[in-house]
Amino acid sequence: MAAEGWFWRWGWGRRCPGRPGLPGPGPGPTTPLLLFLLLGPVVADITDGNSEHLKREHSLIKPYQGVGSSSMPLWDFQGSTILTSQYVRLTPDERSKEGSIWNHQPCFLKDWEMHVHFKVHGAGKKNLHGDGIALWYTRDRLVPGPVFGSKDNFHGLAIFLDTYPNDETTERVFPYISVMVNNGSLSYDHSKDGRWTELAGCTADFRNRDHDTFLAVRYSRGRLTVMTDLEDKNEWKNCIDITGVRLPTGYYFGASAGTGDLSDNHDIISMKLFQLMVEHTPDEENIDWTKIEPGVNFLKSPKEAEHGYASLCPHRSPGPVSKRRKRSPQASGTLDSGRSVHNELEKRRRAQLKRCLEELKQQMPLGADCARYTTLSLLRWARMHIQVWSYPCTLGPTCQNS
Structure with missing residues (x-):
């Protein structure tokens, strides 16, 4: 009975996202102990919505009490956002609309999980709709802008649910979910x-979709996981799993959407934040988590550092295992679990970087005396070229000495 009580106490017996009591995503009855042993202090994978850990001050739940209310301002909204009894509509199916909704309380949880019940729908046919929803955990709130209705150059985490392919050369299949x-x-x-x-x-x-659609975002000990439940099967499907992510506490949760020449209805039905019961080392507890700078710790290989890739993308670029630099045991445990994801990401980044550098070479006024130059030389000259806004005919000794 003790084991059974533990099983139900941590929510493994109710496995549907935000709908307790129904069968749904999650492990079978024999897996909790195994996962507990494998994951150490992480108690469970994706929580089922156990109200014991629900943080109501950071949750948006029907009938949406405290939304836009001066007496209990838990959530604020702006732009085209409208509030109904069944959903919060960020944008209607009309052109050139922007709307957002933001939690009024900063979140100081180190480990958390957000369940989002959302719906994107409209009259537009395939590739004639847009633009999508963005979910935010950022330093600034209620600042409109060009990124799905919110500001660019933000501090924090963004998850984009993009419905329209602007890049005609892309090989991606849309809708597409990405993390930044x-x-x-x-x-x-x-x-x-x-x-x-x-x-x-x-x-x-x-x-x-003619049924409910859900997304879960989990952040714990530097690991960011995004999962979806889109098939009406009450099962979570893995989408994104990244390690080495650094996010501070004290930021705000929010959601925004935008439309341009194409449009859609972008609805949020609920946003439920759960606290994860995770143990931290004494050193981790002594960190001022509000002072952490958002970033991602991807490993740099010596070859990449030599050719300038590390300076371009210091937060990404894992190299071959045999060429990796020494790292602390703590970093090793964090990074190795996501090695395959990082290697694939780096392969794509290198191809994009190569194309970018070729474009830069064509646009920069490189002289005949500078036929050979490194990536760093080119970038340094490009930076100076932009800063002084000058157009010399040759690089001369500048390139040779950089």
Whole structure:
């Protein structure tokens, strides 16, 4: 009975996202102990919605009490957002609309999981709809902008549920879910569907479904997981799993959407935040989590550092195992679990970087005396070229000495 009580106490007996009592995603009755042994302090995978760990001050639940209320301001909304008894509509199926909803309380949980019940639907046929929803955990809130209705160059985490392929050369199948972590220095490129700054992503057919669609975002001990339940099977499907992610506490949860020449209804039915019961080391507990800078710790190989890749993308680029630099035991445990994801990501990044450098070479006024130059030389000259806004005919000794 003790084991059975533990099983139900941590929610493994109720496995449907936000709908307790129904069969749904999650492990079978023999897996909790095995997962507990494998994952150590992480108690469960995707929580089932056990109200014991629900943080109501960070949750948006019908009948939406405290939304836009001066007496209990838990959530604020702006733009085209409208509130009904059944959903929060960020944008209607009309052109050039932007709307968002933001939690009023900063979140100081180190380990959390957000369940989002959403619906994207409209009259547009295939590839004649847009643009999508963004889910946020960021430093700033209620700042409208060009990135799915919210600001660019943000600080924190963004998860984009993109429904329209702006890049005609892309091989992706849309709708597409992607993740971006930003410290304010990166800009989201809509023309490339955020490909340059994407950490990972997956195809997810969530538009115009005649049943409920869910997404779960889990952040715990540097590991970011995104899962979906889109097939009306009450089963979570893995979408994104990244390690080495750094997110501070004290940021705000929110959701936004935008439409342009194409449009859709973008609805949020609920956002439920759960606290994860995770043990941290004494050193981790002594960290001021509010001072952490958002980022991703991907390993750099010596070859990449030599050719300048590390300076371009310091937060990504895992190299071959035999060439990896020494790292601490703590970093090793975090990074090795996502090695295959990182290697695939790096392969794509290198191909994109190569194309970018070729374009840069064509646009820069390189002289005949600078036939050979390294990546770092080219980038340094490009930076100076942009800063002083000058157009010399040759690089001369500048290139040779850089």
